[in-house]
Amino acid sequence: MNFIDEAFLEVRAGNGGAGASSFRREKYIPFGGPDGGDGGKGGDIIFKVNSNKNTLIDFQNKKVFIAKNGKPGAGKNKSGPAAEDLIIDIPKGTVVYDDISNDELLDCCDDNASYVIAKGGDGGQGNARFKSSTNQAPRKYTLGFEGEVRFIRLELKSLADVGLVGFPNAGKSTFLNKVSSAKPKIGSYPFTTLRPHLGTIKGNDSSFVIADIPGLIEGASEGAGLGIKFLQHISRTGLLLIFVDLFSSEQLMPVEQIKLLKNELAAYKDDLTQKVSWVVCNKIDLLESEDLSVYTKSIQNELNIPNGDIFFISAATGQGTKELLNALEESVSKNKLDLI
Ligand SMILES: Nc1nc2c(ncn2[C@@H]2O[C@H](COP(=O)(O)OP(=O)(O)OP(=O)(O)O)[C@@H](O)[C@H]2O)c(=O)[nH]1
Numbered sequence: 001m002n003f004i005d006e007a008f009l010e011v012r013a014g015n016g017g018a019g020a021s022s023f024r025r026e027k028y029i030p031f032g033g034p035d036g037g038d039g040g041k042g043g044d045i046i047f048k049v050n051s052n053k054n055t056l057i058d059f060q061n062k063k064v065f066i067a068k069n070g071k072p073g074a075g076k077n078k079s080g081p082a083a084e085d086l087i088i089d090i091p092k093g094t095v096v097y098d099d100i101s102n103d104e105l106l107d108c109c110d111d112n113a114s115y116v117i118a119k120g121g122d123g124g125q126g127n128a129r130f131k132s133s134t135n136q137a138p139r140k141y142t143l144g145f146e147g148e149v150r151f152i153r154l155e156l157k158s159l160a161d162v163g164l165v166g167f168p169n170a171g172k173s174t175f176l177n178k179v180s181s182a183k184p185k186i187g188s189y190p191f192t193t194l195r196p197h198l199g200t201i202k203g204n205d206s207s208f209v210i211a212d213i214p215g216l217i218e219g220a221s222e223g224a225g226l227g228i229k230f231l232q233h234i235s236r237t238g239l240l241l242i243f244v245d246l247f248s249s250e251q252l253m254p255v256e257q258i259k260l261l262k263n264e265l266a267a268y269k270d271d272l273t274q275k276v277s278w279v280v281c282n283k284i285d286l287l288e289s290e291d292l293s294v295y296t297k298s299i300q301n302e303l304n305i306p307n308g309d310i311f312f313i314s315a316a317t318g319q320g321t322k323e324l325l326n327a328l329e330e331s332v333s334k335n336k337l338d339l340i
């Protein structure tokens with residue numbers, strides 16, 4: 001399945017129905033009064049959050065949504081029926097923008113929440129409403145109001161607690177596979193992951209969500225590799241894990257990897273280096289323990305990263321992952337408490 005995380009739509013709410021102009025015509029009542037009913041309201045366009053959806057792919061082919069118009073009023077004071085609302089399901093985590101003003105309209109974080117995104121026009125008034133002491137037989141009625149029309153941009157931003165960033169092949173997907181039931185593809189070639197994956201981790205007392213995104217390379221912010229647009233999926237996470245490949249085939253030293261990754265994170269529009277980030281050195285199963293202590297020292301000294309923020313793991317064998325998950329659970333729970 002393709003993964004689409006941006007979509008452009010036109011939404012047209014329904015117009016209101018016209019009011020009616022009609023007069024009572026009954027046998028033996030020569031001058032029946034006005035009895036034209038009001039028009040019905042046009043249908044609203046409603047966005048409904050559906051947490052079972054995780055892509056905007058439905059909007060790739062269908063881009064214009066039109067709600068029905070309200071029905072006109074009729075004689076005998078009959079109001080026209082209102083049109084049904086048009087309900088559009090969107091994934092949880094979608095941010096809705098007005099594509100013309102660029103204003104953020106909605107941030108759809110709550111399950112099953114519904115939002116009116118374009119309001120249907122009210123119905124017009126029938127001539128019965130215009131009867132007055134001076135005009136007993138008005139013919140006047142009004143047309144219905146037009147429904148709102150909007151040009152919308154949708155952006156999907158995952159609602160994960162923890163985001164994984166790293167060069168391709170660092171082992172991000174291997175880690176997510178190991179610790180959650182998510183099954184992102186793993187490969188010994190770069191850019192195995194082409195779209196974000198979310199995995200839920202069941203901790204000791206709580207669960208949290210980790211987002212695995214495609215690998216970043218130097219120059220990603222200028223479009224190299226898959227670019228940095230996927231960073232939108234970790235822009236809301238409270239914590240980033242910077243994945244370092246200790247056995248990099250490009251022989252890029254851990255400190256260099258971290259520096260390059262941080263540059264790309266800083267180039268993203270929200271400057272993601274402001275986030276709490278821990279360093280996860282992966283593939284320790286391939287290294288001698290002396291090399292490990294050299295790497296630890298160089299990371300601590302050159303980058304000034306505290307000891308508690310560096311983890312050594314093997315995503316493949318699971319070594320060190322339990323300690324990392326415990327620390328993550330604690331940090332995520334604390335973060336959630338701080339938000340309350
Ligand atoms: N020996 C060893 N190999 C690992 C470990 N973690 C990952 N690998 C291997 O490294 C390669 C890349 O792993 P992935 O999990 O696909 O890497 P990724 O970071 O998700 O890569 P992209 O999706 O391309 O960004 C695969 O061949 C994995 O089997 C580890 O801890 N030890």
Ligand SMILES: [Mg+2]
Pocket residue numbers: 172173174184185186192193213214215
């Ligand atoms: Mg991957």
